[in-house]
Amino acid sequence: MWRWCLRTTRDVSVVASGIALNRTRLPFHHVSFLRQYVNTYATHGRRCYSRPYKNSSEGTFASTDSSNAGAIALDQTSNISSGTGGLSTAEGAATNVGGPVGHIDASAHSGVDDVLPARLSDSSHSGPQQEDAPPVLDDRPGSLQAVTGTSTPQDESLRSSPADRARVLKELLASDRPIVPSPKSNIVRYIYDLYHSASRDVEQSPLTSAELSSLISLFGSLSLSAPQQVYSSVYRHHFLPHFPETAFRPHWTLVKVIIHRKRKLHMPLSKADRYWLMRAHLAQSVDEPREALLQVARMQYECLRSHRSVEIHISYLQALLSASNPDRIAEAARRLCDLIAWYDEWTPHLLRILWQVVFDATLSLGLKADFLSALRQRLSTSSCDLHSRSGRPGGADSAETQRIDSNLRPLGPIGVRDLVNSLRNSCFPSARTHVILETQLSQWARRLASAVFGSLEEGGKLVETQWNCLVLLAVALNRQGRTSGPTALIAHDGPHSAAAAEWRAICVLASLERLVDPASEATDEIARKLNHILDKLWSSWYDAVTANHAQPTPIIFRSICTLFFRLAGQTKNRTVVERCVDLCDAQKLWSVTDTDPIETSSLQLLAQEQLISALLCGASIERALVYISKRIADPSMLSTVISRAISTLAASHTDTAVDTQAAAHRLGIVASASAITDLAVAVADGGHIAAALRHLDDSQLTHAQHLLIIHHILLAMVRTDHHSRSVYLIGEIADAILRQVSFSAPPPSFRVALQPALLYLPRANQAKTAMSIVQHIVDATPSYFTAGFYGKFIVALLRARHFNFALRVHKLARKLDMRKHLPSLHSFVIYCSRHGAGAIAANVAASIGKPPRQLASAYALTRRLGFRERVPRYVLTLKIPTFLNRDPSRRVHAARAIHALVRVGSLRMAKKLYAQMRTEQDQATRTLIGNDILHGSLFHRRRRNKQRLKKALRTLTELTRDYGFVPDRVTMNILMKSLLEWTSYVDGDKLRGLFDHMVRSGFPTGGLEFPKGVPFGTASGAGAGMINMPSVDSTMKFKRHVRPLYKMFIKAFHLRDDAYGARTVWKILKAVEAESNDLTRMIGKHMARKRIKRRQAARVKAKGGEPCEGSKSGR
Template identity: 30%
Template sequence: MGKCRDLLSPQPNPLLLTVRDIRNRYHFWKTTHVLNKMSSTELSSLICLLGTLSISEYGHPQTSSYTHPRASQMQASTFAPHWAFIEEIVGDKHRLRYSLLPSDHYWLMRAYLVQSREHLQNDPSKARQMLTKVEKQYFSLCATTSDPDVYVSFFDALAASPPALVHQFATSLLKALHTSRYGDETNPDAFFHLVLRCGNQLSGALKEELLHAVGAHVARTAKVPFSLATGGSELAPPDIDLLVAALASALFSPGGAAAEQPAIRWSIAVASRLFNPDSVIKTTIDVRWNYVLLLALARTRATDGAGQVIPPAYDPVQQAAVVEWRTVCVLAAMENLFRSTESGGASLGDDVVRGFSQVVRRVWREWTTVHPSVAPPRTLLVTRIICASFLRLGGQLKDKALVEVCRDFCVAAGLWSVRETRPETETGLQLLASEQLYASLVCGTFFERALVDLMVYTNRMHVLRSAVDTAIVRYSRTDPEHAQELVAWARSRAVQPSDTVVAAVGVALAKHGISGFLDRYLNDALLGPELRAKVVSVHLQMYMRYGRRFLDPADVVERMKPFFVLAAQLQTPNPLLRRLRGVLLTLVQHQCAPKVVKIVEDVSGHHSLWFSALFYTRILRALLEHRQFRLAQRTLSLCSSKHPENAERWTSLVLFKLHRVRAKRIVFRLMGHSRLSRNALMALVRSRARRSDPIKATSRTTSLWMEDTHSWRQTVHALVLKGRFVAAKQLFSAVRDRASPSIRTSIGNTILHGYILRRSVSNRRRAEMVVNTYREFKEQYGFVPDHVTVNILLKAQLRCTEDVDALMARQLFDVLIRRGYPTGSGAAMTDHGMPDPPPFGMQASPVETVIVGQLELPKVGTPLQYKSHVRPLYKMFVTAFYQRGDVAAGRKVVGIMKALEAQGWGSSRRV
């Protein structure tokens, strides 16, 4: 209990426990009736820690008033949902008659919120019950705290609730808008959330009350005198999102905090014309609601939202504000759409591009035709941001005419002018230059011509260099070879790109599978050692992943000496050295062992600390595994001289391996020159006495049993248990023509499952061997997969805890359910033709495929048997969920199995 108290205390403590250790200790204290020795505060601290781990990701723990500071030090496996454990602890606090603290109410509310979302699709009545519990915890918190996290969680719960609770959601939000907590950051998110998802379900009176609350705040904010800070430096580069944030700040943020925004005066002027109750027309409730709908769409990537077309206003001043508001919102919404399209890897059709181009041109025409006498007071920064957004969209749509018109407008409007005495006049110039150069390049203008055109407008070298850097970085994401050409052209025009950008191009080339330019970056004198090491490290990582398909091992061996010379120039060479040590082990697998040993000898002579005892152990095992026995003996002499304390252990390792492969001459020579302890020698003798010879000749076994299929399977099983997979494959190849498809499948499954049981091999390597062997069987042996094969592939994938986290395991289980696996909650596929609903409610993709390694999981058309196929698979998922700390998911799968067995699925029932 003392260790748990030390873990929960805010004081620095090197001791860390996993959630499994905490759960085991907690249940032990509970069964031995000593849980009352923990105070209410300590139990609440444990709840905070579990709650923080439930909502955070490894490396990025969330912080708030209710999170635990120790979460940032926890292991990666502990970051998983622990809601069931939290509810158990809260129940124990009730049983011990401890009062609940505000943090307990908060995390209990979050737990009920997760349960309501899980039951929303499958059991709406249970979801409503959970929402009632959420509301109870919310009201308990409102009486004691005003923390924003409380309100945003409750608003999210109501927004995701059935339509009957939408009115309650809007009423609660309206109360929050009228309280002193109006300036909280949660109110804009909740308000725009309501506008996007529930706007059609609100009455006109409720909309008017919400708009009146917003308008009252705009009226108060407009009367506050603002003093904008002067200076050309900004915390972040300005873009169209800055204007969207300024508009939202004008509606919600208090004047003192919003005054720090560079564009707040412009946003308040626009909002005052549209939302101030003294200046708007009383009959325009729906129109004003569409203003906030446009802003909500601009703040998110969502594309769902219903509203009416905004009619033109009769007042020219108000119409100018409408155009300004609509322009910013449409530009931001379209940029968000293009960002989501690029991140998803999708491409837009020609018809869609032409439609977007027409929309942008219309918005441009409306914005530029507003007379300056009625336009809102724009600062130079605001105008530059809007024009830069038009240039960006014109480049993405490849609309050269729009780009040229916008470029001429920037010249006519004096957007390139900068006053030396006023540094704020340079704000936004860098964004404008970057967007113009990139748009010109995308539209087909040659680089030198586009750069000269930009030099005509501005001669500030840092602006030109930033524009070139931006263009190069954007091209490196899609066409790194062209980005490399831009680097050469820029250098020829005396516009030197930054070293970081040049290195980013080298990294992008490697990630796109292009390795022919490695020497150029390795010998680039303009790049510092750290950046060259970064490029080299990525190239080596790609070589370790793809091998000969990326780089020739002979070329890698030739470059190893320059790589180690580069490592000697680094202040912190350990990251590059780790990569180089891994490459040396990979080169042993690629038949370069003699040169690898020579490199190790040379490098260890100059830098003895670069190779640890663990590396020597791994290279010895790699040499022995690839039957490089004399090189292993040579390496043994080297590493024994560097680390004498491990000499006996390494000698025993080499002797045991040589003894197993019957290399008697080298064994006797090594034993004559090595000093081994009596225990090591006796272990060697005992292993020789215990050793039983496996089956020596596969062909002799095949000819002995002829057509006995049972003996085939039994022999393959024996070979797999001995680890002789090559011999097992030889037997499979010898009998495949005479074996039926079912026998071939059975023998192949035995070999595939044997790879999963291999020791001293990482889970990721086991999965790779299973996938490669399956692909080999399918292409060469006529192997037909069945449901057992699917289970083996999934078992190999689920064992890789580093690649498959708890969320991915839930998604994988839902995909299998949608493929036809039963859950017991609905009808079978044979009854109604539809699968059972997924238990975890993960969103389905249009084309659902399961990828194991680089292989798509096969779909089997034969019927499922519960005992042979379904139950083993579900047990694997239960184990996988518990390994990842997702106890709730594991219990849900156990409940599914119990429900299926209660329905009679265990009696040889088929799906």
């Protein structure tokens, strides 16, 4: 009870202190306010007014552990104003005794929502507003500081008189960047509080019209900005880059409030004010598509439509098109007609709106006619506008024009895409392209556009034809290929004028170029449809060309014929290719009149595409090369053309590219180094490693090109598992890598393929070369290899029994401070001791200290055996039983200890230890030790052939009967080894029959097929019954069971001088190894996909609010 009394007394004292400090600013003469104030405390208690909130910048007085409840209570308190509800700006200023000091933060703990009051948020605005109606503003008579008596660093300028606050706001607006009292201050709230405090007087304002416009521009710019996308235009406020991203949110209601105040004060609205008012209404009309809201925005647009700023028109037209209403689209089309008539700078945003209207299928014939009439008028006056444009608003001076003209002049060959852009520039030039209309290409485009759209007839068929040309241009320029209504690719199959046919051919070719993927082979159905389009398009364009008696422009003809060649080659349309060749010969397109680089590059591209299309259509390679050689007289240009053709063909038709390069070499035409590189890379990616290696001998290739080819060779080996299929190429590849890294270190991108290759080289007897490669690279760039590479490379060298190289790499990595990624020297000593490198193990052991705890027992056993664990001395093995009895972890070292006894021939002691410790081992370990004892019984020096086999069978019977040994497939391999070493009994024919018997019993052949079903074609009974094998149920594994058995057969065939049998089994072994690696890779990919799916499911589960393992671990 006393604690409750103490807490209540403390809370009441806090409330009383707040009332005493703010008595002059709170409307206590209103009974409703006091009643609500007391009820709030009675309802929420100390959760609302317990102690001040520690973050002074928020200015709240809520509890830190229940901030939401406090915010609700304060919001309820702050809803009481001087009257009975929320007041407007004028009413609140006239009624409140103390006047507005700030505003109530109804969402003090809601992140970004603390920028403005809740009732100034656009989400609270419901229903449309008329232009002259004042927006509802929350003008309550006290901020949170007024209620609680707290202060923040940004409140100091708000405690002064309204005149002082207005002066502070004036100085802030006149500065280059916003200045706030504290870096932690909320800058938006600070500016709003200054404005709200300085605007108490309804009759007059201390702020000028320009200063109010600056505030309008500021809050409008904040409304159109978003994180990572700051608003940028001529209407943007210069404060915007200095605001945090949390301030980027809609403030449209505040914009309307300030504009309404300007009207009440009879201040004129500037163009920028009307723009922001229009944007405010448009933003609300998008959220609530009502005609009344759009009507208010339309009134502001009518006042701004004569302004040249593109921001005005784009925002209004986007709002019209957002609702997909036919009436609004028609209005947008009428607005665009006005813009076409006089507007001569078309930005990409405005062009997108234009194409959206053009794509619409609901436009009436009358609107289309008006649209085309405005375009016709523009084309007729474009020449006069170009000369007089420098004096109009938004124009460019002559110096800028010359600069842009030099930048826009194309440096490469002119293609159909350039022709389409020229046609677009002739109708709708942008700010950077209107100046190129005086070039040869742009003059052609202007003449063509005038011929297509310049007719004055108003017939419906002519309107549809001209509109179809405009739609074709829109399709050619639109990257997404988006069309509404009927497709425009093959529209109007009727007769066309020469200009319309040329326009149609250019636009359709550009569209097809974007749709057809040159790297993929088209299906028969798609190729048939494309051939139909090309045939009709060629016929209409060729008829127009032959009917037009005017002198054609060669550069235009080359561009069109080039794309016809390209598309016809991809679809294998031989008819179009032959007709296009005849047209090029008839129009003399193979000759260049001057030394213009554009003309030369266009001719090279034409010859390149003609050669590629001829080859893809099945023409003879020599004949196609001879034809090009006769048309191109310059040897350097001819070499360039053929080299580019080889590079292009290598990407999708590698075989054709190889044959072309060989034919060109026979004709004395030398391909460039880049073409050879592209061809070698394509050959390597196709898996032809030997063919790719031959290209490394080309003397033209640079160091970087050699590395690029080697990089793709290594990637192909990893991807297609040529480690097992192309072992004979490993040495050549390793030597090529060593030659290149001897000059300089390879780039970091080469590391992805180099490190796996280096890990494989020790297995292919290329450890010395691999060590040299690593040493050269580390000498040039010490940090080239990743930290984990050295440990893996040491393991690869140890497994290949290159202990000295492994020790060198270990020392090199320690010198590079990679100790934590390396195996310890104690484990290195243990491994060398177990695999026959006792001298190296002893030398290393003499230079290292005490082993870590986890290796202490294993290292102690190694020392007891004199670091010769593989073949230890007999005397040292006598103490093994004593060591095992004293070692608490003897179960772990039982297999190693018994193996040491087996190696010295102490089978009796090994069996005794096996009998003592088999109860402590699991089944797999018992089988492993039993196989070790069985294998050791084969190495008695006095036993040969039959005696060795009998001893192995007796040992197997003893282990099975007395020790509970369970045989497995390794046991079968041990017995098979004893049988294969009996050369006098198992001759070459029996050995072949035995191998066929193993294949019939289930051993794999790697997918190889044989005429009689088995490799050597022996009878079905051959090889059976030579030895009684135990029955096993274990799974057959390649590395543990298949590979050792096949290697034993290879050795046995060599002992009997049967080279054919050894080679046959070796081929089968490599095929089975490749099959096993493919299966391992598939399983790895499947497991990776399962891991990805589990992670995706965990993310979805976490987003849905359900707990998952990842989220639990993260917490």
